[in-house]
Amino acid sequence: MEWKSTNTKLPVADQKRLDALRERLDQDAVFELGYPVAFDINHARLAPFLNYNINNIGDPFQRGHYRLNTHEFEREVLEFFAQAARAPADDWWGYVTNGSTEGNLYGLYLARESLPNGIVYFSQDSHYSVRKNLHFLNMRHIMIRSQPHGEIDYEDLRESIKIRRDAQPIVFANVGTTMKEARDNVGIIRSILDELAIEQSYLHSDAALCGAYCAYLEPRPSWDFADGADSISISGHKFLGAPVPCGIALARRRNVERIAHAVAYIGTVDTTVTGSRNGLSPLMLWHTIRSLGKAGLRERVEHALQMAAYTETTFRQVGIDAWRNPQALTVVFPSPAQSVCTKWQLASNEGISHVICMPHVTRAQIDKLRDDIVVAAGKNK
Amino acid sequence: MEWKSTNTKLPVADQKRLDALRERLDQDAVFELGYPVAFDINHARLAPFLNYNINNIGDPFQRGHYRLNTHEFEREVLEFFAQAARAPADDWWGYVTNGSTEGNLYGLYLARESLPNGIVYFSQDSHYSVRKNLHFLNMRHIMIRSQPHGEIDYEDLRESIKIRRDAQPIVFANVGTTMKEARDNVGIIRSILDELAIEQSYLHSDAALCGAYCAYLEPRPSWDFADGADSISISGHKFLGAPVPCGIALARRRNVERIAHAVAYIGTVDTTVTGSRNGLSPLMLWHTIRSLGKAGLRERVEHALQMAAYTETTFRQVGIDAWRNPQALTVVFPSPAQSVCTKWQLASNEGISHVICMPHVTRAQIDKLRDDIVVAAGKNK
Numbered sequence: 001m002e003w004k005s006t007n008t009k010l011p012v013a014d015q016k017r018l019d020a021l022r023e024r025l026d027q028d029a030v031f032e033l034g035y036p037v038a039f040d041i042n043h044a045r046l047a048p049f050l051n052y053n054i055n056n057i058g059d060p061f062q063r064g065h066y067r068l069n070t071h072e073f074e075r076e077v078l079e080f081f082a083q084a085a086r087a088p089a090d091d092w093w094g095y096v097t098n099g100s101t102e103g104n105l106y107g108l109y110l111a112r113e114s115l116p117n118g119i120v121y122f123s124q125d126s127h128y129s130v131r132k133n134l135h136f137l138n139m140r141h142i143m144i145r146s147q148p149h150g151e152i153d154y155e156d157l158r159e160s161i162k163i164r165r166d167a168q169p170i171v172f173a174n175v176g177t178t179m180k181e182a183r184d185n186v187g188i189i190r191s192i193l194d195e196l197a198i199e200q201s202y203l204h205s206d207a208a209l210c211g212a213y214c215a216y217l218e219p220r221p222s223w224d225f226a227d228g229a230d231s232i233s234i235s236g237h238k239f240l241g242a243p244v245p246c247g248i249a250l251a252r253r254r255n256v257e258r259i260a261h262a263v264a265y266i267g268t269v270d271t272t273v274t275g276s277r278n279g280l281s282p283l284m285l286w287h288t289i290r291s292l293g294k295a296g297l298r299e300r301v302e303h304a305l306q307m308a309a310y311t312e313t314t315f316r317q318v319g320i321d322a323w324r325n326p327q328a329l330t331v332v333f334p335s336p337a338q339s340v341c342t343k344w345q346l347a348s349n350e351g352i353s354h355v356i357c358m359p360h361v362t363r364a365q366i367d368k369l370r371d372d373i374v375v376a377a378g379k380n381k
Numbered sequence: 382m383e384w385k386s387t388n389t390k391l392p393v394a395d396q397k398r399l400d401a402l403r404e405r406l407d408q409d410a411v412f413e414l415g416y417p418v419a420f421d422i423n424h425a426r427l428a429p430f431l432n433y434n435i436n437n438i439g440d441p442f443q444r445g446h447y448r449l450n451t452h453e454f455e456r457e458v459l460e461f462f463a464q465a466a467r468a469p470a471d472d473w474w475g476y477v478t479n480g481s482t483e484g485n486l487y488g489l490y491l492a493r494e495s496l497p498n499g500i501v502y503f504s505q506d507s508h509y510s511v512r513k514n515l516h517f518l519n520m521r522h523i524m525i526r527s528q529p530h531g532e533i534d535y536e537d538l539r540e541s542i543k544i545r546r547d548a549q550p551i552v553f554a555n556v557g558t559t560m561k562e563a564r565d566n567v568g569i570i571r572s573i574l575d576e577l578a579i580e581q582s583y584l585h586s587d588a589a590l591c592g593a594y595c596a597y598l599e600p601r602p603s604w605d606f607a608d609g610a611d612s613i614s615i616s617g618h619k620f621l622g623a624p625v626p627c628g629i630a631l632a633r634r635r636n637v638e639r640i641a642h643a644v645a646y647i648g649t650v651d652t653t654v655t656g657s658r659n660g661l662s663p664l665m666l667w668h669t670i671r672s673l674g675k676a677g678l679r680e681r682v683e684h685a686l687q688m689a690a691y692t693e694t695t696f697r698q699v700g701i702d703a704w705r706n707p708q709a710l711t712v713v714f715p716s717p718a719q720s721v722c723t724k725w726q727l728a729s730n731e732g733i734s735h736v737i738c739m740p741h742v743t744r745a746q747i748d749k750l751r752d753d754i755v756v757a758a759g760k761n762k
Contacts, residue, residue, distance in 0.1 A: 001411050001745055005423040008672035018426070018668075021451070025433045028448040030382050035447050037434045042386040045399070047428035052406045053418045053624050065726050066416050067409040070402070098479045101656040109517065129656045136490065136654075138519040237657065243434050244625075245657040273517075275482040275510045276618065276626040278659075287399075291389035345446050364382055 005051055033355045033369055034346035036209050036329075038241035040300075040360035041291075043284055054279030059271060060095050074282035080289050081234060081248045084215040085207075086226035093253040095272050096236070096282040099245035100208035101129045102273055103233025106249045107204035108133055108172070109273070110231055113259050115168040115202055121160060122172035123152035125182060127206070130172060140167070149325055150182025158192050169193065170202040175223040176209030179349050181330035181356075183210060183221050190228030202255075205229035208247065212239035213301040216294070217327050230255060236285050239301075239329075239358065246281035300359040304329045308357040311366050318374050329357045337376035344369050386432055414736045414750055415727035417590050417710075419622035421681075421741035422672075424665055435660030440652060441476050455663035461670050462615060462629045465596040466588075467607035475631040476653050477617070477663040481589035482510045483654055484614025484630035488585035489514055489553070490654070491612055491636045496549040496583055502541060503553035504533035506563060508587070511553060521548070530706055531563025539573050550574065551583040556604040557590030560730050562711035562737075564591060564602050571609030583636075586610035589628070593620035594682040597675070598708050611636060617666050620682075620710075620739065627662035681740040685710045689738040692747050699755050710738045718757035725750050 010018075029039055058064050060074040078094040097103045111118060120141040122130050134141045142160055145153040152173070161169045171193070173184040186205055193201045205223055207214065211234030214221045224232065236246035259271050292300070308324060311331045315322035322333040333355075335341065335348040346353040355361075355369065391399075410420055439445050441455040459475040478484045492499060501522040503511055515522045523541055526534040533555070542550045552574070554565040567586055574582045586604055588595065592615030595602045605613065617627035640652050673681070689705055692712045696703035703714040714736075716722060716729040727734040736742075736750065 001743075001749070005741070006421055007423045007425070008669070008677075010426065010668065010672045014671045015426075021454075022429060022433075025430075025435070025449055026383075029433065032447070032449065035436075037436065037449075039434055040387055042388045043431045044388070044428070045391065045396075047425070047431055048403060049406075050424045050428055050431070050624050052403075052410065053420055053618060053622070054406070055416075055418065055618065055626055065722070065728050066413070067726055068406055068413065068418075073402075098659070099655055099657040101654075132656075137517065235657075237434060237436065241434070243431050244659045244661050245436055245655070273482075274480055274626070275513075276480040276616075278479070278625045280625050283402075287391065288389070290395045291391045296389075341446070345448055347446050360386070362382075368382070 028345070030365070031343055032345045033361065033365060034344060034353065036238040036356045036358060038239055038358040038360055041241040041288055043243055043287065046280070046283055046287060049280055049283060056096070056277040056279040056282060057275060061093070068279070070279040070283050073286040077282050077285045077289065078248065078250070081211075082250055085211065085224040085232050085250055087250060088225060088252070091253045092225070092250060093256045094248060094250040096277070096285065097233075097247040097249050098274065098278065099237065100206065100233045100235045100247045101133065103208070103247045103249035104130065104172075104204070104206050105133045105136065106273055107231035107233055107251065108137055108139065108170070110251055110255045110259060111170040111202040111204060112137055112139055114255050115170060115200055118168040118170040118202065119164060120170045120172055121157060123174060123177075123184065125150045125177040125179065126172065126174055127178045130206070146182070150177045150180035152184045154188055154192060157189070158196070161192065161198070162196055165196065165198070168200045168202070169198060171204070173203060173205050173229070175205050175207035175211060175214065175221065179347075179352060179354060180325060180332050181209060181328040182325050183223065185222045186224070186227040186229050187222035202230050203228055205232045207232050208235040209238055211235070213297065216298040216301050221327065225252070236281060240285060240288055242281055242284040242288070244278070244281055244284070246278065246285065248285070304357045304359045304361070307361050307363070307366070310363065311355055311357060314366065314370055318370060320370070320373055331355045331357065336373040337379075340369070340372050340376050343372065409726070411746070412724055413726045414742065414746060415725060415734065417619040417737045417739060419620055419739040419741055422622040422669055424624055424668065427661070427664055427668060430661055430664060437477070437658040437660040437663060438656060439658075442474070449660070451660040451664050454667040458663050458666045458670065459629065459631070462592075463631055466592065466605040466613050466631055468631060469606060469633070472634045473606070473631060474634040474637045475629060476658070477666065478614075478628040478630050479655065479659065480618065480626040481587065481614045481616045481628045482514065484589070484628045485511065485553075485585070485587050486514045486517065487630045487654055488612035488614055488632065489518055489520065489551070491632055491640060492551040492583040492585060493518055493520055494640050495636050496551060496581055499549040499551040499583065500545060501551045501553055502538060504555060504558075504565065506531045506558040506560065507553065507555055508559045511587070527563075531558045531561035533565045535569055535573060538570065539577070542573065542579070543577055546577065546579070549581045549583070550579060552585070554584060554586050554610070556586050556588035556592060556595065556602065560728075560733060560735060561706060561713050562590060562709040563706050564604065566603045567605070567608040567610050568603035583611050584609055586613045588613050589616040590619055592616070594678065597679040597682050602708065606633070617662060621666060621669055623662055623665040623669070625659070625662055625665070627659065627666065629666070685738045685740045685742070688742050688744070688747070691744065692736055692738060695747065695751055699751060701751070701754055712736045712738065717754040718760075721750070721753050721757050724753065
């Protein structure tokens, strides 16, 4: 017996619409500097896998009935990032998610199951999805001040935890805030919890942006399991360039096992959020790490850092008040004219915008944006 | 300026692993009769879109900054299924999800926000993810008995709601249970709520499996908005054959607007669960509905129903005690030998297994499975 799928007939007008979409995307990709999405990796090699209904349902470390999965490749991806995040060798678990919102939801879910009476602390620079997730999970939470450059205010965090010592603290750390790519220092947060002699706590590291390259920075930022995190979320469609939203959720296995007991009670050993899971995205991440390796990833981040330094310098040279956090790919500056924001797909928030120097960004793009900002500012004078 | 992605170099040994994976998937696709996944639609035409980082972040009906999206195609997909589910013309909203677990989570989330003191009623034949979702959302719930063929026991439901009239009922209806493809009758459930003179209630229709073809069955099952549902979840990777898990979440717009107010308060108008959203899967669903049209979908379900009827008949002719619900693609029978379940990827639960006659299933496959069951049973005698 053989298995074969059928080429469907698409009306000519509809094929034209697909062609027009490609043309539009080609244009939109050139004029995109505002989002942390890497466009440099070609995944054409994986096209044949569009022809299979791959489903990585359930736990990637368990064998299920449905065999059209890529669990084997998924486990290698997880192993790669568990090492990069210095997970304790025999005490980690993870899965490939549909993006970092899911990875963060998972971390918070583990925290809630571990510490049912806990309070979540997170900085005001956190992504909006954090509050959405907390609302979803029905968790008590307190927002902490940020420092002007976007990092959490450790004194405010310490004082807030100190006056609520009856409740177990759950700290949600941003390793790369959305607007300024500021990194909350996981080691400092852990030392605050230690100083206050808190017995039970949970620390989630939202490393959606920076988790893909923190391991290759010198000095190494304080962000991972060895630094004190209990769970970590990393995006696959940002620096790692997967063409569909995906991510890596990693956690200490003992916390996951606590959930596993709870879900076994309700009749399943599936500890993931989604159940049916995309089997193509783990293959994309595998393809990326096997093609580039650690050396390739390191080169990409070095190149991107150089482009960020160039952007900051060239913007300042023409009078744009640009700045960036140490070792950041994100260059922050006062929001330019609306026409410029629209053309280059720049997000604006409280008067600031940013360029995120993903590995594919070129000097030609940066120079053009710089000139556009200057010209538009001249017109507005 | 032009934009171009780079073909990465994949080590030869790794390319061989991808080739081996394809060979394995080709085999596994032939010997798969236990899961509701249609393999007949080829999506090769969409391969070029693997080269873009499409992200349908946020609300498909709102314009965002990031332009590499397929919102336009997503809206057409939603419109198609809103019509099939007879959504009220000016009072619906929806988005393409990562699968039906997310669509069901979304429906339950809407229910919780609408009726904070509600109790969720669902039958014991519900998918395990329902209890996982309820645990996630921290919702009170009561499990209702099922009838032997898998449909909810309406008397038990009526009595359970009746004795708790102080709490608003939220009913989770299965339109196609996992094991037996039984369909809870949405109209009957609505009439129970009406009879009990309940002012506030919520009815979610989990039509993961059957929502893709109920509209083409005669008589039409009672499952949709016109029958009384407040929200509906439909899978895209089951009958509709998308090669990655995805789905369609649909809801009455007024309930979504209630959520929108809540999330605007926390600083966003994004009412989806995930934030960053896959932009390739709406394109796959669009490709399917534009290629096949309603006529093509109707033909596919008629073909699948004939294959299910054939399966039931030919199994019974050789003494296998097979049966199926009316208009079901799922044929249920006593679990065969473990070797047969493993070979054909059949799920087993409480002594029963099933074949799900998706449109690609052939007589040759059914006959081979039938013979395998008979031979294995002979050996075990």
